[in-house]
Amino acid sequence: MGPSVTIVDYDAGNLRSVQRACEAVGLRAKISGDPEVVKRADRLIFPGVGTAETAMVTLARLGLDEAVVTFFKTGRPLLGICLGLQILLEHTEEGDRDCLGIIPGRCKRFEFGDPDLKVPQIGWNEVSQSADHALLTGVPAGAEFYFVHSYFAMPDKASHVLAETTFGDRTFASVIGRDNVFATQFHLEKSGRFGLDLLAAFGQWDGAVC
Amino acid sequence: MLSKRVVACLDVKNGELSKGVQFVATEMLGDPVAKAKAYYEDGLDELVFYDITASSDERNIMLDVVQKVAQEIFIPFSVGGGIRTREDAAGLLMAGAEKISLNSAAVLRPELIKECAQAIGTQNTVLSMDVRAVTKNTACPSGYEVVINGGRKSMGIDAIQWARKACALGAGEVVVNSIDADGMKQGYEIKLTRMVAEAISVPVVASGGAGTPAHLQSVLTEGKADAALVASMVHYGDYRVPDIKQYLHDQGIKVRMNY
Numbered sequence: 521m522g523p524s525v526t527i528v529d530y531d532a533g534n535l536r537s538v539q540r541a542c543e544a545v546g547l548r549a550k551i552s553g554d555p556e557v558v559k560r561a562d563r564l565i566f567p568g569v570g571t572a573e574t575a576m577v578t579l580a581r582l583g584l585d586e587a588v589v590t591f592f593k594t595g596r597p598l599l600g601i602c603l604g605l606q607i608l609l610e611h612t613e614e615g616d617r618d619c620l621g622i623i624p625g626r627c628k629r630f631e632f633g634d635p636d637l638k639v640p641q642i643g644w645n646e647v648s649q650s651a652d653h654a655l656l657t658g659v660p661a662g663a664e665f666y667f668v669h670s671y672f673a674m675p676d677k678a679s680h681v682l683a684e685t686t687f688g689d690r691t692f693a694s695v696i697g698r699d700n701v702f703a704t705q706f707h708l709e710k711s712g713r714f715g716l717d718l719l720a721a722f723g724q725w726d727g728a729v730c
Numbered sequence: 731m732l733s734k735r736v737v738a739c740l741d742v743k744n745g746e747l748s749k750g751v752q753f754v755a756t757e758m759l760g761d762p763v764a765k766a767k768a769y770y771e772d773g774l775d776e777l778v779f780y781d782i783t784a785s786s787d788e789r790n791i792m793l794d795v796v797q798k799v800a801q802e803i804f805i806p807f808s809v810g811g812g813i814r815t816r817e818d819a820a821g822l823l824m825a826g827a828e829k830i831s832l833n834s835a836a837v838l839r840p841e842l843i844k845e846c847a848q849a850i851g852t853q854n855t856v857l858s859m860d861v862r863a864v865t866k867n868t869a870c871p872s873g874y875e876v877v878i879n880g881g882r883k884s885m886g887i888d889a890i891q892w893a894r895k896a897c898a899l900g901a902g903e904v905v906v907n908s909i910d911a912d913g914m915k916q917g918y919e920i921k922l923t924r925m926v927a928e929a930i931s932v933p934v935v936a937s938g939g940a941g942t943p944a945h946l947q948s949v950l951t952e953g954k955a956d957a958a959l960v961a962s963m964v965h966y967g968d969y970r971v972p973d974i975k976q977y978l979h980d981q982g983i984k985v986r987m988n989y
Contacts, residue, residue, distance in 0.1 A: 534823055540800055570851050638933045638956060640853055642903065644733045644775055644986045664733060664986045666806060668853045687732055710806050710828060712770070712989050 522546040523723045526561035528588065528604075529553035530568070530578045538567050538601065541709035545720035555587035563723070564591050566703075568603030569668070572627070573615035575603055585620060592622050592701055597727040600703030605696060606671055608703055614671050623698055625675035630690060637688040640670040647683045647694050647706065652730050655702050655721050656682060656695070663714045665694075665706035672705065700727035733986045734950045735775040735957035736974055737935060738964055740765060743782045745791040763798045769964070770803040772971040773989040777803065778831065778905075778959065781811035789818075793825045800826020810858055814842070816849040823850050831856040831905065834878035837885055837892070840899055847900025857901035858937075861889040861922060862909045874922050881909040889922070890929050897930045904930060905959065907937040915941025915963065923953035935959055943969065943977035950983055 525542055527535050529551045542549035542565075549565075552558060566588060568575055579585040592598055600608050607619045612627035619627075630639045644664040649656045667685070672692035675681055682702070683695035694705045702722065708715035741748040746760040766777055779799070781792045789812065796809055809822045810831030819830040830850065836842045836857060847855045860881055866873040874889035893904050906926045908919035918939045927934040933956035936949040946958040963969050978985045 534826075534828070536824065537800065537826060537828070540826065541804055544801070544804065569853065635928070635931070636954060638931060640902070640932075641732060642853070642933050643735050643956065645731065660988065662988050664988065667732075707806075710804060712773075712805055714989075716804055 522548055523563065524548040524550070525563040525565055525723065526558060527551045527565045527567060528558055528584060530575065530582055530584055534569070535567060538565060538709045541716060541719055542723075545716050545723065547719070547723045553582055553584065555583040558584060558587040559590050559594075561591060561596070563597045563599070564588070565599045565601065565722075566604035566607075567601040568607065570603060571614060572603060572606055572612045572619065572671070573617055575607060576617050576619060579607075589620055589622065595700050595727055597722065597725045598701040599722050600701065601709070602669060602705060602707055605703035605705050606673060608696070608701065609673055609675070612671060622701060623675055623680055623696055623703075624677060625673060625680070627671045627673055629671050630687065632688050632690075634688065640668055641687045642668050644711075645685050645687065645694075645706075647685050649683045651679060651682050653682050653695075653697065653702070654728060654730055655718060655725055658717055658721055659714060665704070665708065665711040665715060667694075667706045669705060697729070699729065731984050733775070733984050734955075734978070735935075736946065736971060736978075736985065737776040737778055737957050737959045738769050738774050738971070739778040739780060739937070739959050739961045740965075741780050741782050741961075742792065742795060745795050748782060762795055763802060766799045766807070767802045769971060770805055773975060773986065774805065774971050775986055776805060776957065777807035779807065779809045779811075779827075780831075781809065783812065793821060796822060796825040796827050808856055810856070813846075816842075816845040819846045819855075820849050823854065829854045829856050829903070831858045832901075833858045833860065836896065837876055837878050837887065840895065843896055843899040843901050847902070852900045852902040855901055856903045856905060857893070857896040858905040858907060859889060859892060859896075860907050860909050861919075863919075863922070872925060874925070877909055881912075890925055893926045893930050897932055901932065903933045903935065905935040905937050906955075908939060911939030912937075913962070914939055917941065917945040918949040918953060918955075918958070920948055920953040923949055923955050927954035927956075933957065943974045946974060947978055947981050947983060950978070
């Protein structure tokens with residue numbers, strides 16, 4: 521049997537697509553909204569679409585905000601996806617809301633003078649590695665991943681920026697991480713072969729940066 | 731830099747690819763799942779299924795197709811056709827669709843867009859509009875009107891105004907399908923696409939009229955579209971997705987080449 525992952529269920533989007541992608545790369549994936557199950561997981565995937573405000577309210581109501589932070593402190597591998605990345609920071613401009621604070625920094629909204637730049641960013645874009653990380657070694661230069669987002673992460677520490685992407689005239693952190701947490705702004709479950717490869721690598725990851 | 735997307739549209743009737751596609755699909759005759767998988771492996775950026783099943787009691791067949799496709803392909807795919815309630819939309823999302831596409835039902839009851847956006851998120855709610863050129867008049871100052879039921883019924887609604895209204899209600903993306911250009915393989919309706927793209931702040935997908943890769947180039951540049959939808963030009967084997975993307979790449983358009 522392959523490694524097992526637990527996907528955090530907090531009514532934030534289509535968790536089944538994350539689960540299907542896990543299954544496609546041989547991971548046993550269960551979906552749970554139970555804080556005790558989340559804390560005890562071998563590996564945790566923290567996904568999410570929708571608004572940060574709704575997500576934070578729901579996480580708090582279900583006791584999952586604390587559970588995710590507790591899980592992070594165990595040192596076991598944690599993967600954030602899209603909104604699940606943004607919530608790992610301390611604060612987001614979206615609804616002026618405090619988040620989990622696992623990674624120091626904040627989220628800001630894309631703002632462009634050029635009306636031809638449509639927000640949200642929807643589509644495929646290049647991800648360029650900016651720091652060494654065990655999970656990024658298999659990602660070829662120029663590989664593109666699928667994004668859908670209006671806000672982007674600005675970690676305080678440059679060392680927490682693992683890869684960058686340029687949208688319009690803005691270069692932002694598209695992969696962030698520290699210690700045993702790794703998070704992608706793009707949807708690796710919808711990013712074709714390279715997304716699946718990254719998910720498979722997460723299934724084997726020991727939680728160490730290099 | 732964000733890539734322009736090449737999107738393929740498959741018409742599905744009673745769980746099978748509709749006649750036009752079957753005509754040439756040899757080893758994968760009638761199976762939308764196999765066709766979807768072939769396009770996925772060919773580097774297609776996004777897939778649209780359009781359910782042309784006539785009766786609502788056959789909709790479960792479509793859910794089954796969506797479920798099977800979701801296990802095979804890992805790029806975004808949307809489903810349109812016959813979605814009348816937020817429950818229809820949520821059901822398709824649960825089955826594995828990434829986005830749902832609203833058309834006639836939203837014209838008849840615009841609140842449906844809002845209901846779907848609230849239930850499944852703005853980014854997953856797509857408005858697809860069928861549009862026809864008309865003589866400019868007070869009801870249609872842009873010279874383009876919205877039609878429904880596959881172009882059979884005129885609604886006397888201005889296309890640009892409808893696109894704006896749909897976005898205000900929560901549509902996260904707009905597909906502009908020109909009924910005049912559809913199936914003619916003479917190119918997209920560039921002027922219409924550009925007018926819509928300049929009027930709204932969400933991405934625009936151009937649809938109807940693609941016959942050559944040069945048509946995609948025009949609509950992605952001059953037409954200001956974020957994505958271009960193809961159907962018969964790939965279904966009939968005239969072009970393959972990698973050929974189209976290579977052409978666009980050679981013309982200096984940013985597309986996803988590494989997959």
